[in-house]
Amino acid sequence: MIQAEHIQFEYFRRDEDGNVTEMVEAVKDVSMRVKEGEFVAIIGRNGSGKSTFAKLMNALLTPTEGSLIIAGYDAMDEDNVWEIRKSAGMVFQNPDNQIVGTVVEEDVAFGMENQGTPEDEMLIRVAESLERVGMTAYRESSPNHLSGGQKQRVAIAGVLAMHPKCMIFDEATAMLDPAGRAEVLHIARQLNDQENITVLYITHEMEEVTVADRVCVMYEGELVMEDTPRSLFAKREELLRYGLTIPTVTKLAAELAARGISLPADIMNVDDFVSGMNQVMAYKNADAIRNVRSSQGLTEGRMDYSYSKPMNHSSGGMEEEERARLAMTEGLVCNHISFDYHPKTIYSERVLQDVNLTISKGEMIALIGHTGSGKSTLIQHMNGLLRPTEGQIFYEGRDIYEKGYDRSYLRSKVGLVFQYPEHQLFADTVLNDVCFGPKNLGLPLIEIQQRAFEAIRLVGLSDAVYDLSPFELSGGQMRRVAIAGVLAMKPDTLILDEPTAGLDPAGRRELFEILESLHANGMTILFITHDMDAAAEYADRILVMNQGRLVYDASVEEVFSHGKELRELGLQTPSVTLLMQELRQNGYPVPTAIYRLEDAVQSLEAYLRAE
Amino acid sequence: MIRDITLGQYYPVNSIIHRLDPRTKLIFTFVYIISLFLANNRYTFLLAAVVMVLYIALSRVPVSYMLKGLKGILVFILASVVINMFFTKGDPWIDIGVLHISWQGFRTAVYTMARVIMLVLGSSVLTYTTTPTKLTDGLERGLRGLSRLKIPVHEISMMIGIALRFIPILVEELNKIMKAQQARGANFDQGSVFKRLKNLIPVFVPMFVSAIRRANDLATAMEARGYQGGEGRTKLHPLRYTAADAVGYLLTFIYMASMIVIRIMITRGMVEQLEQMKPPV
8 A cells, every 4th residue: 555665754954044053854765565454653752853754755745855655646636636545544633723614524525526526426425525525414514513522533533434445534533532532543444444444543542552553653753763663562661762651551561570470461451451460470370369358458558548628518608617717728728619601691601510529738649530511610709710600719718710819820829830831932042932820920130131041941951941941942942932931930839730631641741740750849829631540640630520510629638439330420440440440350350449550560560479 | 702703693593584595695685676776666665675684585684683783774765765855955844933844845755865874774684694704705606707807706705714713812812911901900991092092002013923923823833734825725615505595595686677667657657646645845
């Protein structure tokens, strides 16, 4: 299907006068063969050349050197461009930016319209493609009203309608929540299995990679590794060096192996792990399994249910005592807040319902919930960007809407980092951008600069970036500059909306390290995330939102012990918890109340040693 | 949510007017507006009003919706009535202190008001019964002849279509960026005009960057799906005239013809007898 021999792609960066300042080699000497019907995943850090490579495969770009044949057409020949694009369709990252039509069916037809397909044929193919991605019911909807996952399914249908031989997914799941990701991956896998469509799947999610037939790793424009997922994940050190990671289950197996427990090296999912355990146990003594001591004895000392609070108590009138109690609280209090969009109109829509919550100083909290559950609306209340329709918000004991309260003080103390915060950068230099916040506080110049220097240091950037334009930086660096812009206000509480969205595994790790060090220095942190592993790993307390209500507010242990209820809300438990449950179902009396990798390692080690 | 904002004001019911080809409705609206300026006496206005009532009734858009559209221009209508009423010279008819209302003034005021109201109603029905996409389609097809004059009709209509899709997204983004800068202490509603404009730089620069990024993404996505301009393209739902459109065109023609005939008859004084039913001066 694809034959790439020593392809090279470079472009020139120019200054304002058009002089070449730099030659960027985005793809360096890559050779790759993809057979018909293969499912090939491509992974690599942000900026490693994956997307450029994908565009070469769709003839959006032409290699500057080498030879490239796609579906039998020579991609070096300009005349074949349209034939190649017809045979190799592409699904892009941002669902909003690839939909052309104002109605779903029109968008699906867009590619066919371009080819001059007759009308009757188009109607049949539109119906067919929508059916295959399960979007028939939305045929006449406006794309603006669909979820991210649904929009990507529409985009896939648009490609399918052109009857391609090959489909390229260019980080098509990066901007989706876990449910959306699962939808897209499932469809990609299905098309590959049932229609024999060749798939090139670019992603940052290691769990998605496990379904591929083959994985290619790109690093600085080069193809550095190529293997089956199974053998690839056994090479942990190498992957880490390329800024990647391995699935959590594989990590767990590797940790155990490092402690002398010889699980097979090629474990990449829960099933593998279970069969690996079976092997280990069979080796020791198959009969021993049923005679082991009960799981209670193994329960970790870390369990602590005391944090759990009763939820959803009815909202009565505000008692004087209650007010006095809230006024004593040092941190941030949301007292029975509700919020309507467009209140008192026919468009009125309740997005928050009676949310009650106290954030004490020094906490590290994860806020989870599926898309549209009200998470982002809730955090915008916390620094006075949205005003609750009902209820009050207290900060340091004062109602932030009481007469004479200075909300700019609140905003300097409770920093809010939006999703994709790098999209808010605007100044000519990094330093000026970071100075924007403190400048708005009316501080003296020397103080402004000191704060900016400090903030840039806190996010782990060197002073070499001060005078660079923020737009010259990489995506990960831009995000850190944006966070520094909030830190320069010297907040005592930092609230972040999906801070790791779109980052590669190394970028995510680094970001959480920054948050942990801020927290260690006394900052209160609340972050929204879709990654349950990260929530369990980094937070002490978890808030769960569903349909505008706060349904859980408790410790990690308490919240994730409600696995069944969470699944009903479209959420998952951490992957180690899923694994422990699976092991237990397979007859291993291991504790299931395990939420962090480290605990899983200890618990399994203890269990296996006891055998 | 902001994404729910629909541009134009399409009212989704299934009426005969909704089903008409957008070109038919565009032509009718155009002809109707011209006819309102031809109308200069009670008979022509009466005819125009009757046609408008029928048109609205057939469209099945609730009258309250129609009136809502008029509310926005109420001040304008009242002002024009007052100006016409008091400042048109003619035989004094009613005196209120120093103010004189002439019969001619009163008549001009009423006619102007009728003209404005029916003009607004006429174009409202068009937007209530036609989706923005159909409207641009109709314009594209209707103006196709202009591409011979090197006017890029297809490209313009593609641009309008894309704009319609992206405006709600950009509005949402604008809202988000403003909030993000507010979270960093920006203030958008204080200070002099100049200062306020300056305060908007942290909003406009990211909006501009984002619009360019989106444009770039969309252009790439369109190219990847084989877009090469208007030539050789087909349409999923091409505009096609039906019998109803033929009737529509016929009625439009009859209406315009009647307007002209009545107007000519009046100027020739053939219905002068009827004109004598003037109120006493």
